Amino acid sequence: MKVTVDLGLCQDHGQCAIAAPEVFAINDEGRLEYDSTPSDELLEFVEEAADVCPVQAILIADR
Ligand code: SF4
Structure with missing residues (x-):
């Protein structure tokens, strides 16, 4: 991703x-x-990070 x-x-x-x-x-x-190209296996953790970011600064692009 x-x-x-x-x-x-x-x-x-x-x-x-x-x-x-x-x-x-x-x-x-x-x-x-941050790592801009992490393994897809980490998707659930990155989604959690995006959810908890108080300013919604994290964008995840598709694999
Ligand atoms: S503002 Fe969002 S992206 Fe920045 S350190 Fe906090 S949680 Fe992470």
């Missing part, structure tokens, strides 16, 4: 990193880093 985060919306709170830690992480500067 392809994952895009609108970094203009993202507020770096890291809820996505709790829901899908293999895909999203908050770096040492406190900013979001």
Whole structure:
């Protein structure tokens, strides 16, 4: 799948990193880093991350 985060919306709170830690992480500067092409096996976790993102900044494109 392809994952895009609108970094203009993202507020770096890291809820996505709790829901899908293999895909999203908050770096040492406190900013979001993410894998834009994670394995499709992680889809359910990425969907959960998109659901819990308070600003709906995570977009998932089809495989
Ligand atoms: S949950 Fe949303 S706002 Fe928070 S770090 Fe992740 S993408 Fe950014």
